Amino acid sequence: MDEIIQRIRDNFGVLREHRQRDDLAEVWIEPRHVLPLLTWLKEHTPFVQLTHLSAVDWLEDGEFQLTYLLTDPVGRRSLMVAVRISREEATAESVHTLWAHAVTYEQEINEMFGIHFPGSPRQGVPFILEGWDDIPPMRRDFDTVEYMNRHHPSRPGREHTDPRRYIGQVVGEKGYLHD
Amino acid sequence: MASSKFPLAPPEHSRPHAPMGEGCFLGETERQQPLALKEALAKIKNWFRANSLWVMAYGTGCGSIELRPLTTARFDMERFGMAMRPTPRQSNVLIISGYLSVKSLKRVIRAYEQMPSPKWVVGLGSCTINGGMYWDSYNTINRLDLYVPVDLYIAGCMPRPEALLEGFGVLMEKIKAGEANGWNHYLEQMDWYKENQKKLITDWDLPDYNW
């Protein structure tokens, strides 16, 4: 593991790295290195399987993170390759030429996060949702409760009394440092 | 509460409709029969109906996993005249087994409308009543009775097979008493149901009624 990370460091440059467990490491790299690095890992190292590809929305940083989890099934260890891309552009290189099932992952991320993978088949084809007319639901700025209230009314007739507020009200809780 | 988006439910909505017992709203015409005979015939019909509930095998959600044991010898639903049928055309009970995504709802409406009358809808679990544990999900409905008429709710998450059997017992009683008329209600209040359905299903591409 250390040797492979050292080689990634030398050849591709690592922005940040983290060793979560003996059999799990994570490296953050620049977006332009994704395809070359993953190709190299698949062709020349034992990390041949793409276990999953997922996205994280770092709304406050204005970035998406794509995490590729590569597994070495013989050596029984995994490497997470993470890349931060701009939330504005939200475009990343497709890896479906390396792993066929990446198409599904990219299709889902395209639908749920609105990240575009040019060249990947099925981009823009609905995978899970049907007739979706809002911002992609997995984005952090999508408010599911607000959406639920608009589209899926709840059964009326419920009333909750928050004990903390109720008690304050009953006893006449008051502040004196402000009017 | 954002229910203002939806029209107010008709007064009798979600409650058993006034006992009809006889015929179907769109079908049979008034026949010149004495009232006593009419009532007796209705009773007989309802008795037969209650004792041959055929359930459509459509697992709309997680609750359907507890339907499967019902068909085994352990819980044996067939002793109550109930059986699983593969197609809506052969069934008269539609079980909504829990939460319903918007995508499924569209298929459920279609399947429901294809079922021959008389037909009954059973809502399983919390999700059909008030959204259950997916109440805040953007993709699941919270109230089933806005879209299809529900004749019986069985609470649980999920209701276990024995609860289902008990629930079907209640349904049978209601049918025998001529009180389970959701299918009639659906036809009477078609506009209201369609309005709700179309409001939610934005890419509506179904015929307005699937005979």
Place this chain on the structure above:
Amino acid sequence: MTEQTALERRVQLWFGPQHPGITGNMAVQAWLEGDTLTSGVTHVGYLHRGFEKLMERRKFIQSFPIVCRICVPEPDTNEWLLAASIEELSGLDKEVPEKARWIRTLFLEMSRLSSMLMVLGGHVGAMGLGTAPNWLITLRDYILDRFEELTGARVYHMYVTYGGVRRDLPEGFAERLEANLQEIESKLPLVDNVIFDSAVFRKRAIGVGVVPEEWVDELGLTGPIVRAMGIARDTRTDYPYEKYGELDIEPMTTTGSDIFARAWMRRLEIAQSIDLIRQILAKMPTEGPYSAKLPNMLTWTIPAGETYVRAEASRGEMGYYVVTDGSDKIRRVHVRGPSYVHGVTLLERLMPGTNIADLSALMVSLQVCPPEIER
């Protein structure tokens, strides 16, 4: 009559979502020439509830009841994966008591057993043979009775939490479980008769739905599909978690990579599971706490971090990719279900050339579980 082109001869057929042969609530859009599929596309989303979104707005303890719903036949792997990943990120994993680890292992293995009993029946059920599935569902029901006794619920157990499990084993649990195992064992030869010794099943399963070995790495296949090719790969032995490392366990393998091989694989694993449960019961300590001391779950925050934790579900490798940001909620969780690959890419690749009548059996043998694809 004019000669039809190949394209004109094709029939488009929707298989599901309302179809008794489909695995759960999903659909396959298939194109057929005669009764042979030329291509097909998997459609999911009928069960989408947005778990990953919902968990982002729930506290850690509030996330735990929801995850078991991700896979209905085998909810417990999800519970364990969430607990294990959060424990790893919070450092609570060092405090999980010994006994809790044993109970968890038992729990996971019982869950695998019940799931495999169900799917083994599904293999023949999909071919229209009703006897074996009804028996096997009943046998699974006996395990559910034990689950009910242990956890308080039949299907959604909500039993494994951060720091351990929620309750101790009830009095006499091991004996009753053993009685169930014996019942299952006594029925298995009968089941063999109607499945593996059935001419119908053999004819329709042998040589059908063969998954080539090259696809394993290309598609990231895992679990019984890989083991049915003769490759001994099992998360339980490759990445031993909980107490699997202390059990006498060898990955089961069969050869042929067809529906029969995968069904036989499950049959072997049922026996293996029964053996493992007995080992666990024998080795489990009787005394000791079953849960670590927990902080106030309403205000619990854990440090920022990322991890991926995997476990062997009956369908293959299930994994949770969890990101935390130091708050009291999960930042992002990605559930990597084995069906994600098996039910979409692999199924779509296998469909061309398959007989339409075999499609259902093929899906069962890949053990496609739609809720874990769309979550």
Place this chain on the structure above:
Amino acid sequence: MSLKYTIAPFSAWLQAVSKPFTVPVTGGPRPGAPRYRGWHINDVEKCIGCGTCSAICQNEAIDMVPVDDPVVGDSGLRPKIDYGRCCWCALCVDVCPSGSLGMSNEYVWADTDADVFRYIPGVDEKPWDDSELGWRREEGFELVDHDRVPMGMLDPDERTQTWAEVVIGYTEEQARVEASRCVDCGLCVAACPAHMHIPDYIGAIRDGDDARAVQIIYDNNAMPEMCGKVCTRRCESVCSIGVQGDPLAIRWLKRYATERFDNLAEVLQPQVERVGEGRTVAVIGGGPSGLTVAYYLAIRGFEVTVHEALPQVGGATFFGIPRYRFPMSSLEKQVDLLKSAGVKFVLNHRVDGDELTRMLAENDAVFMGVGLMKPMALRAPGEDLPGVIPALDMLREQNLGHEVDVGEKVVVVGGGNVAIDASRISRRLGAEVTIAYRRRVVDMPADDEEIEDAEAEGVEIVTQAIPLRVEATEDGKLDFVWGPAEMVQEEEGKRPRPKLIEGVENHLVVDRVIVAIGQGPDLDWLPTEISEKICNKWGYIEVDETGMTAVEGLYAGGDLVNDTADAISAIADGLRAVNGIVDKTRAQHV
């Protein structure tokens, strides 16, 4: 395909003669497992309406609804469960701080009406209310933290050698951990006489925002550092976590937050309308109630003068509390805040009747909080002997820095906090101390922790001891004679009364008998025309809901007015008077 494979499946027919295993339907559905999670049940008597079940429910299935009038320690709310939301995870049961919520093992409920699936367990009658089986809370699996972060204290041996503060105080990390135990139920708010915003400042401490915590604390308590050290903390006695575990250390958390900042005026920044501009208020008595009035009126523009008989303000918190519990520096910090708000102090000045009349004429309002200054007598022969001293006198002398001689052996009569303070001071002065109390240890009004601390410091406690008389011995010592008592339950529901066992006499030869059995009001100095208006038959002062007495413009508060006689009640009285004075001023503006 061999013949075997054609024949083998027919073996299934053998099952036709096997024993059926169908679950019968007669006799109702199969009972759920002993710990099945079915419909909720609730022991409404045990339930305290804290709403923790509702807070942990991820489905928002639990509404708290009022079913009874709120009382201290019980909000009167009870959970109502919506089975259109419930997922039977039983987190509500496992978290329940009072252990009242449970689940029955019943699971069948089918109805045609979707609106019926809601009820208040324990209030709305259900067939499963008396279910013996089902999921219950279990020891060993707690979702809240029952264990308080222990407070660091000086070693008992070390304590008796020094006047330094016994309690060391939480570190930042300890405070955050302790604060995170709060479940934000608010029961404490009702129990606190001043209704401090307890869950809010605990939340701020948990989130690491100590400045905000201090602002919240000072929002309705002008002497919180004192409260953080010596409060009687009724809040902790109703803490929902305290039902099954240790209550939250609310007092220590307040202490932690208030000790973080030296310059309070800078942190607080009150935002109030200066309604009192140009108006004057006189405060008689610089105790907690008077200082509270002074601070909150001063920040509103009133010109406040505090008149204090002793050379230092603080009232009972100055002269009545030993320095090892409430150091001088803390009190001075408090006074500095008042001074920065513009409060004027007249020290060493005892107000008399004429001056009070003059004050009432010259000021817009006068607040009187002079406390209880007359010690109760022992009411036994020998109470006037020279070595029999009231505990308060001894405490005052000690706190004024005067030499106090208690000799080598002391008996302290009483069981309140003053008795404990007197005995612990006597220990520090080098005496051997015995406390003689009429009832049992559980009946002692003193704080449990104080009692423990006193015992740790070597104070001996003799209970069920009724003083009979005090006699002077020949060598100048005192013979304290007491008789043992038995506890008699005279009336159901009342606390047992000690009854003297006749004929037995115990002797204790000591140098001092310190009497700490309470104090009464000392209002002889009041002009009769005022005192007959405002005093009741026991000599205490009566006020209306604005804190005002029957004399227009004369407000009162503190031990003189309330019957609990502790600092936080006095502060609450002060707040009431502030409200009254400010509202009146506002009304005059209009």
